[in-house]
Amino acid sequence: MARIIALIAGTLFGGGLAVSGMVDPARVRGFLDILGRWDPTLAFVMAGAIVPMALAWRIRAQMAAPVAAAAFVLPDSRRIDGRLAAGAVIFGIGWGVAGLCPGPALADLALAPWPAAVFVAAMFAGMALHRITTP
Amino acid sequence: MTAPGFIGALAPVLARAAPGDGLAGGMLIGLAAALMLLGLGRIAGVSGLVARATGLADAGPPRAIALAFTAGLPLGGWLVSRAVAGVAVHMPESPLVLAIGGLLVGFGTRLGSGCTSGHGVCGLSRLSPRSLVATMLFMGAGFATVAAGHGFGLKG
Numbered sequence A: 001m002a003r004i005i006a007l008i009a010g011t012l013f014g015g016g017l018a019v020s021g022m023v024d025p026a027r028v029r030g031f032l033d034i035l036g037r038w039d040p041t042l043a044f045v046m047a048g049a050i051v052p053m054a055l056a057w058r059i060r061a062q063m064a065a066p067v068a069a070a071a072f073v074l075p076d077s078r079r080i081d082g083r084l085a086a087g088a089v090i091f092g093i094g095w096g097v098a099g100l101c102p103g104p105a106l107a108d109l110a111l112a113p114w115p116a117a118v119f120v121a122a123m124f125a126g127m128a129l130h131r132i133t134t135p
Numbered sequence B: 001m002t003a004p005g006f007i008g009a010l011a012p013v014l015a016r017a018a019p020g021d022g023l024a025g026g027m028l029i030g031l032a033a034a035l036m037l038l039g040l041g042r043i044a045g046v047s048g049l050v051a052r053a054t055g056l057a058d059a060g061p062p063r064a065i066a067l068a069f070t071a072g073l074p075l076g077g078w079l080v081s082r083a084v085a086g087v088a089v090h091m092p093e094s095p096l097v098l099a100i101g102g103l104l105v106g107f108g109t110r111l112g113s114g115c116t117s118g119h120g121v122c123g124l125s126r127l128s129p130r131s132l133v134a135t136m137l138f139m140g141a142g143f144a145t146v147a148a149g150h151g152f153g154l155k156g
Helices: A001-018 A025-032 A043-060 A082-098 A102-107 A113-133 B002-016 B019-040 B046-052 B063-083 B095-111 B116-125 B129-151
Strands: none
Touching: A001 A043, A001 A102, A001 B002, A001 B019, A001 B063, A025 A043, A025 A082, A025 B129, A043 B019, A043 B116, A082 B095, A082 B129, A102 A113, A102 B046, A102 B063, A102 B095, A102 B116, A113 B046, A113 B095, B046 B063, B046 B095, B046 B116, B116 B129
């Protein structure tokens, strides 16, 4: 049951990325290009995603446990530190360089397999590097 | 004089955008994140789930769940591209650009504990100050990187 829910959620997520055009790195870099040919589409995607999710957080507050798991396991850290900041900046630079973040890169494995595979392989290498270097 | 000037400047921006597609696709993404939260009690943060699926993270949901979600991403992309003609994907041509971008995205999302989905969609909708800071920083870094690319004469 839990696996089927996760598969459906992942499929909806990947489908949403394709419908919104966010699988296209050129469109994402267009959003980041505020000093050039700015394309605001990504802002509409964020708005469209945040509305149902904000509702879900309100519903969550009324629930003792999720539907198909024993308990809610949610990030509880409130710390804003150098690690968070450095990570976000490094991620943002990579996002600007290629126009890809993790979700679209994985969805693109089905749409532009070879370039997406290069990016995803490098992304795994970056994750592994973090695992090795960070205690 | 000024009003038509403003609209004139805005028109090409709006012509480039796809607000309807953006909102519709965004709502699917929000629905997916809501399903993860209310169904499984987890954050739909792609970088965390992918790291968990590949064994590059120790903490997180059961691995089977992370794998199922990760497998759904290309499946969803593929289904939409079958159903709708013309899902455009313009990848960077240089493998070096893809490799450098991927390396930075992989390292940065783990160090910063999240990406566009975890901090952006899930965190902002939860009004998390931590996610707001992360989102402003990665967007700012993205704006600066693309602007710097223009400065170095790279293709925009």
